[in-house]
Amino acid sequence: MCHEEIEHRKLAAGGRNAVEAGRTAICLVGAARRFELTGPSIVRNVLAQYPQADLFLSPMGIQGLLQYFNLVQGCMDLIKSHESRENFTYDWIVRTRVDGFWAGPLEPSSFIPNTYVIPEGSRHGGLNDSLGIGKRDISAMALSRLSTPDNLVAAGYSGLNSETAFLTQMKLGQVSTQEHSFQFCIMSDRRYSFPPSQYTTPVASLDIHGPLNGAKCRPCRDPYVGQEADEIWAKLDTNRGWVEWRNGALGLCNATSEWEKDWGEVFDVMVGPIAAAERKRVAAMSVEECVSDLGVFMGKTAQWKSPDPVHICQLGLAKRTIVQSISS
Template sequence: MPFTKRVSDFDWRFVVFIIFPVSLVIFFSFNLNTFSSFYPVQNFLFNLPFGGGGGVRKDELLRSRMAVCLVGGARRFELTGPSIIQNILKEYPNSDLFLHSPLDNDAFKFSLLKSAPNVAAVRIFHPQPLPENESYARVLTAHNSPNGIQGLIQYFNLVEGCLTMIKSHQERNNFTYDWIIRTRVDGYWNAPLRPENFVPSQYLVPSGSSYGGLNDRLGIGDLRTSTVAMSRLSLIPALDSADFTELNSEAAFKAQLTTQKVSYLTNRLPFCIVSDRSYDFPPGQYGVPVAALSSPGPLSGAKCRPCRPVCTGKCVEEVMVVVEKGWSWTDWGGGALELCNAHESWENGWEKIFDSVAGKKFAATRKRVHSMKFDECVNDFNEFRKHATYWDAPSVEEICTLGLKRN
């Protein structure tokens, strides 16, 4: 009898041990966004061996076919590129990289991608004005777009052009991708992209910075949802037929998902958009808060720059309660956000600030790009090119000459 009692006690404790963590996972899985303030706990729960929250296990993701679509001008890629390589491309070494970018003075910085694990396709093109038709003029608005409607359709063309590259690669190799990550080259990541952000049959976007629609600075989905989400230009006629008018990028993005009946969800993601633009401080109701790169985050694609924060703690609360929740707001709870005074250009000494925040490895890359010579650029770009399955770009010499002087 005593032996029977001890076995019974053990069984009961074992059941409790199993039920409690499973219950926690179910509890936190109802709404990723609602419980985003529990980010560290959420990260732990979704990485338990049995997964959770509708997300996919890391080992399953590592066995899947995954495309990473990287779009935009190189700008500050010497700061953002290493973080993308480390926290996305090397976090998922099974992923294939697709780069779609206009040629400019900073394009030489893409030579850093020579260390990317797998390069499927690269397209660097001479930018040209795109035709604007009546449908675009009705559906889109130039308000708050630095380059008007032309700026919007150029961005939409970058995104949809990358989708075209992905489809071509699938056709050439007779397979389909399970997942597509679409992100921007000006995103700085301070932590890895986690498995809970891959949710079957739903399109995941960052929370905050929604500007009356949905944050379109990153998206993760399966092939079906990603095809809809990345069809930024070809779905404008459908929005026109549905009588949508004067939409900004974020509102148009939300409209194309809802009209095509694509389910979406939001989550906090550990990246910010490194920006050279100036913004008033403190931001008003419809102003734009600019995060210090040192902010713990996750910042979910908020604008950021390397700066000495002028506003932390209670100050952040006083500023952010004024900012419109459905516009440029980003989650600031728990000390996640520190603010810059971004009303002027980057402050003197920003390089040391960046190096201190990013660490020695990323700092070394920044310095290397800053002092890069023409021959070094050519060699690195040639190595990058050798790794690519498909390459459509001007000559390596032209790319490097634009940004660097010949020796």
């Protein structure tokens, strides 16, 4: 039995305690879309599962693929800076998105030595890049996205999207990858044509009974389910590697319009009492309470590369007021 397999079996046997025996960095990247919903789920199902881990935050500024690569690589830069100051190196790095809603915990079985673990599905011809877990050296290779374009061009590649660039990057770096199932999805306010055409992005219903692995999602009343949903999924481009949908496993939302006016009630029914209670608490939150909560969140971070909590709360709660006035 090789050393890597022995270590993986120890991790599997020891579970969360075995992971916590090493140092773990958890980095959140991207825009805080629907953070009032995603934030509590990340705290509960990711951060609280590994309380000894250090948190890093790298928020989105401008849009675009290069900016996304900059965010991902910026995550590694923050970690390196902290390591240098504190004179140690992390054993594990988890990179996920701020706009990801977690319906279940991040399991210790996803920590595998010498392998970069990613979600199943949503491959778009390459590798799903909405989440990644790996040892520090492998993660450093996986998170070096900003230097990817030049390296790929030098190797003769062009015209790649984020997922195919990621796949090629990992192949060139000879990094082993493995797909796992994860109970999280990416909250989306974007509008998409429906029913989705062969190359259009589908939006899954948040009524989660299985792993969504980073698929786009939203709460919606009367989602398309069962055979009706299966017939729509079957028409989509299989090369994109969508999440498992067969036998009615995944419902679909008609995302041609904004979220429904009563989306909060729909969300509460779909996600269960804990997440529903968190949403209601945030919906009634004052700026002072928001700042206090963000202060606790900020206290968990090793580095906070983000606006001041007061500014975040004033901006976020102002937007909430506008949305509520429109919906009423």
